[in-house]
Amino acid sequence: MTTNNNFQWRRDRDGLGVWEHRGKVAIAGYGHSPVDRRWDGENLDTSLGAYTILACEKAMEQAGVTKDQVDGIVCCDSHIAGGSGGSASNWAPRPYFDPPYDSEYGITLINAQWLINSMGFKNVKFAPTGVPTIGEMVGMASQAVGDGVCNTCLVIYPTGNLEGRYRRGGENADDYARGVRQWTVPWGNHGGNDFINIFPHNQYCLKYGGEHDDLAPFVINQHKNGMLTPWGFNYNHGIEPISVEDYKTSRYILNPLRIWDCDRPVNASVAYLFTTSERAQDMKSQPVYVLNHSQHNFRFRTTQPDLDEVEMWTDRQAARMYEGAGLGPADVDIFNPYDGYAIMTQFFLEGFQWHGVKRGDAFAFYAGDISVKGPHPFFSSGGNLGNGRTRSAMYTDSIEQLRGTAGDRQVTVRAETALCAFTTPSSGGWLMLGKYPS
Amino acid sequence: MPKVIPVSDELSQPFWDAVNERRLVLQNCTACDKLQYPPQAACQVCNSGDRLEWKEVEGKGHVATYIVIEDGRLNRRMPDQPYNLALVTLDEDPTVNFYSNLPGVPAYQAPVGAAVELTFEEVAPGQLIHEWRVME
Numbered sequence: 363m364t365t366n367n368n369f370q371w372r373r374d375r376d377g378l379g380v381w382e383h384r385g386k387v388a389i390a391g392y393g394h395s396p397v398d399r400r401w402d403g404e405n406l407d408t409s410l411g412a413y414t415i416l417a418c419e420k421a422m423e424q425a426g427v428t429k430d431q432v433d434g435i436v437c438c439d440s441h442i443a444g445g446s447g448g449s450a451s452n453w454a455p456r457p458y459f460d461p462p463y464d465s466e467y468g469i470t471l472i473n474a475q476w477l478i479n480s481m482g483f484k485n486v487k488f489a490p491t492g493v494p495t496i497g498e499m500v501g502m503a504s505q506a507v508g509d510g511v512c513n514t515c516l517v518i519y520p521t522g523n524l525e526g527r528y529r530r531g532g533e534n535a536d537d538y539a540r541g542v543r544q545w546t547v548p549w550g551n552h553g554g555n556d557f558i559n560i561f562p563h564n565q566y567c568l569k570y571g572g573e574h575d576d577l578a579p580f581v582i583n584q585h586k587n588g589m590l591t592p593w594g595f596n597y598n599h600g601i602e603p604i605s606v607e608d609y610k611t612s613r614y615i616l617n618p619l620r621i622w623d624c625d626r627p628v629n630a631s632v633a634y635l636f637t638t639s640e641r642a643q644d645m646k647s648q649p650v651y652v653l654n655h656s657q658h659n660f661r662f663r664t665t666q667p668d669l670d671e672v673e674m675w676t677d678r679q680a681a682r683m684y685e686g687a688g689l690g691p692a693d694v695d696i697f698n699p700y701d702g703y704a705i706m707t708q709f710f711l712e713g714f715q716w717h718g719v720k721r722g723d724a725f726a727f728y729a730g731d732i733s734v735k736g737p738h739p740f741f742s743s744g745g746n747l748g749n750g751r752t753r754s755a756m757y758t759d760s761i762e763q764l765r766g767t768a769g770d771r772q773v774t775v776r777a778e779t780a781l782c783a784f785t786t787p788s789s790g791g792w793l794m795l796g797k798y799p800s
Numbered sequence: 801m802p803k804v805i806p807v808s809d810e811l812s813q814p815f816w817d818a819v820n821e822r823r824l825v826l827q828n829c830t831a832c833d834k835l836q837y838p839p840q841a842a843c844q845v846c847n848s849g850d851r852l853e854w855k856e857v858e859g860k861g862h863v864a865t866y867i868v869i870e871d872g873r874l875n876r877r878m879p880d881q882p883y884n885l886a887l888v889t890l891d892e893d894p895t896v897n898f899y900s901n902l903p904g905v906p907a908y909q910a911p912v913g914a915a916v917e918l919t920f921e922e923v924a925p926g927q928l929i930h931e932w933r934v935m936e
Binding site: 528529530534535536537538539540541542544545546547548549550551552554557560561564565568613614615616617618619661663664665666668 | 802803804805806807808809812836837838844864865866867868869870871872873874875876877880882883885887895896897898899900901908912923929
């Protein structure tokens with residue numbers, strides 16, 4: 363039932379033209395599980411597996427789809443708690459539980475086959491293995507539905523978190539650096555996106571004249587938006603908004619990167635239901651339409667990407683997305699890029715020139731009115747910083763904004779198109795959504 | 801405290817062998833005349849695998865920028881915190897860069913823009929790594 367993902371579906375090159383399925387694929391439903399800081403290791407009703415099943419059920423319910431109608435499942439084989447080292451890695455060697463929690467699957471890992479078995483999907487004909495993260499999964503599902511490989515496809519993204527400090531074990535506890543780590547780890551770089559982006563960010567400040575703490579208004583606004591997002595971590599756990607002083611006195615991780623610049627790992631799951639635009643017309647909830655998707659995986663030219671590379675990469679991402687959607691910067695109403703680390707977001711904002719922001723202008727833009735009720739409702743979801751590291755807020759908020767169901771977060775400007783992503787400057791993917799198919 | 805020890809592989813063995821002889825050698829594509837670091841199986845410009853040769857470089861560079869690691873994830877380096885991690889560009893080709901802890905420079909005091917020169921540091925018996933020292 364599962365098949366290898368051969369990556370031929372990707373739109374990962376320049377100059378591909380308008381997407382052949384523009385407006386012919388839709389998202390008809392979504393479902394969020396509760397968002398916990400960690401799984402407690404005891405309650406199977408709040409395990410990653412249980413939360414994933416719940417998210418799938420909610421997405422199908424919102425779309426008015428039954429399990430028998432689902433013929434595609436796109437689920438990544440692993441997630442951030444797996445294979446990343448540290449005590450928050452595998453459940454083993456602790457004893458497992460009764461089925462379906464009798465292996466890592468359901469606890470620290472989820473994949474399509476586990477869901478098929480656990481939920482009893484009987485008609486799935488598309489369930490690829492080797493699936494990348496949500497930034498590409500949404501494109502993969504869009505292409506599969508557009509190509510007719512399947513026509514009612516669940517996209518599932520589980521993000522797990524167990525006890526223990528994040529990624530402090532495994533290879534990070536090793537005295538030796540193997541593989542690509544031999545080029546970074548001896549000097550102290552463990553190889554994450556915090557390191558990858560902090561150096562270009564410093565170069566950005568040097569080149570354009572800002573300073574790191576100019577990010578404060580952006581980070582604070584992410585928290586404000588998170589407080590307006592009922593399916594996020596902050597909203598449900600009483601996380602207090604932060605002030606400029608809170609931000610500027612917060613501790614450093616990789617100075618100048620502060621703790622508030624980093625997202626909060628959580629235990630949660632999300633599901634989206636993709637289908638054809640034609641079928642979506644008869645479903646229960648208002649569809650939003652996929653106008654384009656694209657992916658990228660740019661190769662580093664040397665040890666550490668610099669500002670020139672990052673700006674070139676994000677320029678190319680923008681060009682691909684705008685070309686494929688047949689739209690330009692002025693056409694994009696909702697803009698939900700990525701903020702796993704606050705230091706990377708300005709590269710996307712300027713690369714896509716949302717609301718006319720050009721290179722070097724982001725900090726001045728952040729200092730203006732970027733609230734959801736203002737003229738420039740930047741990152742209306744609150745992103746990871748405002749909702750926890752589900753990497754899905756950008757997608758769900760975009761859907762809600764286009765539907766007009768974002769509640770207290772609903773923007774007051776036009777909301778007919780939305781750009782959303784889980785991406786870093788070097789790798790990931792984008793999705794352009796529309797309220798209308800054309 | 802000791803640094804994490806690099807483990808060479810088939811591709812990187814000549815590089816680390818040279819480092820252990822206190823020389824810095826980089827891949828150079830004879831077709832493109834382009835230096836390449838870290839080593840790769842093929843030239844990243846022309847994708848040629850059989851035109852790559854090892855070329856010793858002079859070992860002069862500049863500090864492009866730096867951070868201070870205050871709460872890193874590497875167990876072996878935690879006693880060193882806070883410590884500098886600088887980005888050093890190679891003078892012979894500034895698109896090639898290296899990391900450096902800038903030995904001898906106190907944390908938070910790395911001189912951005914300063915000239916640096918190659919040095920070596922022993923991280924395990926018989927295993928050196930390349931480092932960069934600020935020039936007076």
